[in-house]
Amino acid sequence: MRWRRPVLVGLILALTLISAARGEAGVSVDDAWVRESPPGVAMMAAYMALRNNTPRPQVLVAASSSGFEAVMIHRTIVKDGMAGMAHTPQIELAPNARLIFAPGGYHLMLINPKQTLRAGDPVVINLEFRSGLVLPVAFEVRK
Amino acid sequence: MSPKFSFMMTTVALGAMLAGGWLAALDRETGSRAMLLPDRVMTVFPDPKPLTAFALTDQQNRVFDVSRLKGKWSFLFFGYTHCPDVCPTTLAELARARDNIARITAGAEDIEFVFISVDPNRDTAGKLGQYVAYFHPAFLGVTGNDAQIGNLAGQLGAAYQVAFTPGMEIYPVYHTTAVFLVDPRARYHAIFTPPLDAETISRRFKVLRELEGAKAT
Numbered sequence: 437m438r439w440r441r442p443v444l445v446g447l448i449l450a451l452t453l454i455s456a457a458r459g460e461a462g463v464s465v466d467d468a469w470v471r472e473s474p475p476g477v478a479m480m481a482a483y484m485a486l487r488n489n490t491p492r493p494q495v496l497v498a499a500s501s502s503g504f505e506a507v508m509i510h511r512t513i514v515k516d517g518m519a520g521m522a523h524t525p526q527i528e529l530a531p532n533a534r535l536i537f538a539p540g541g542y543h544l545m546l547i548n549p550k551q552t553l554r555a556g557d558p559v560v561i562n563l564e565f566r567s568g569l570v571l572p573v574a575f576e577v578r579k
Numbered sequence: 580m581s582p583k584f585s586f587m588m589t590t591v592a593l594g595a596m597l598a599g600g601w602l603a604a605l606d607r608e609t610g611s612r613a614m615l616l617p618d619r620v621m622t623v624f625p626d627p628k629p630l631t632a633f634a635l636t637d638q639q640n641r642v643f644d645v646s647r648l649k650g651k652w653s654f655l656f657f658g659y660t661h662c663p664d665v666c667p668t669t670l671a672e673l674a675r676a677r678d679n680i681a682r683i684t685a686g687a688e689d690i691e692f693v694f695i696s697v698d699p700n701r702d703t704a705g706k707l708g709q710y711v712a713y714f715h716p717a718f719l720g721v722t723g724n725d726a727q728i729g730n731l732a733g734q735l736g737a738a739y740q741v742a743f744t745p746g747m748e749i750y751p752v753y754h755t756t757a758v759f760l761v762d763p764r765a766r767y768h769a770i771f772t773p774p775l776d777a778e779t780i781s782r783r784f785k786v787l788r789e790l791e792g793a794k795a796t
Contacts, residue, residue, distance in 0.1 A: 477661075514756060518756075
């Protein structure tokens with residue numbers, strides 16, 4: 437049974453290295469999607485689950501995509517029974533925190549798509565963090 | 580305040596109406612064998628208010644007035660096509676609700692879904708038509724000038740606010756997230772409030788229609 441410990445240590449080391457390599461960015465994104473929209477619309481929305489895997493806060497400060505004129509971080513707010521949108525200049529993600537962008541809440545507002553997007557089309561949006569990190573994320577258009 | 584600022588706020592009585600509707604639904608339930616348990620999704624009004632004259636224009640430039648509401652159940656939703664989040668989410672859900680209703684009841688001949696744009700500066704008839712048809716070919720898109728929209732919105736207690744800024748492509752628009760149900764006698768009969776989901780809307784509506792149908796005969 438003497439061999440077990442070194443193997444275990446080796447395994448942990450390897451896993452750590454792998455995750456360090458993959459998570460070099462330190463931030464991961466799951467379930468990234470864009471809602472398919474009527475043809476000709478000026479505004480669309482992108483949603484995702486954002487996770488900070490680092491022990492430091494990460495601040496999302498901007499987003500951009502070659503498929504749109506501009507991308508803004510927005511949040512739907514409901515006040516006095518009315519829904520509106522609030523521009524969110526930045527979002528701080530605490531260490532190991534997860535933030536969900538979902539309908540009715542945070543979303544990336546996609547302004548003036550350069551072409552009509554159909555379900556299944558890929559869209560790449562770059563998430564920009566204050567640390568200088570730029571994370572290209574593949575979003576899927578869904579109906 | 581240089582930008583034209585149009586403002587509508589008639590939600591004052593909404594809270595009281597919600598409470599009243601809740602009680603009414605309770606009352607109806609006890610007075611009928613059919614089930615209409617109150618919930619937070621649909622509130623039925625005890626004494627549906629008849630809508631008075633209003634005039635809007637639909638996506639084919641036809642007049643959309645109170646006569647267009649008669650003889651069918653109308654689901655009304657206020658929004659605008661530059662709305663990236665709430666409007667598409669709601670309209671997609673309403674499209675599913677319409678299909679559900681058509682499937683679980685006698686059909687969809689006596690129901691209509693109307694998207695009312697509060698942003699006529701950007702939402703022309705053509706744009707509205709293209710927009711609503713994407714969600715469902717049977718959906719109607721209507722709009723009008725500020726006074727015309729304000730008239731119907733006021734009657735329903737639907738709040739909205741457009742901070743229109745000439746020359747600006749993007750300006751803030753606020754609008755109620757509720758869906759208003761008008762009965763075949765053009766009376767404001769019930770309100771659906773978020774979170775809206777197609778299954779709940781269609782199920783609740785089916786029961787309401789059965790109750791109202793039974794009462795009419």
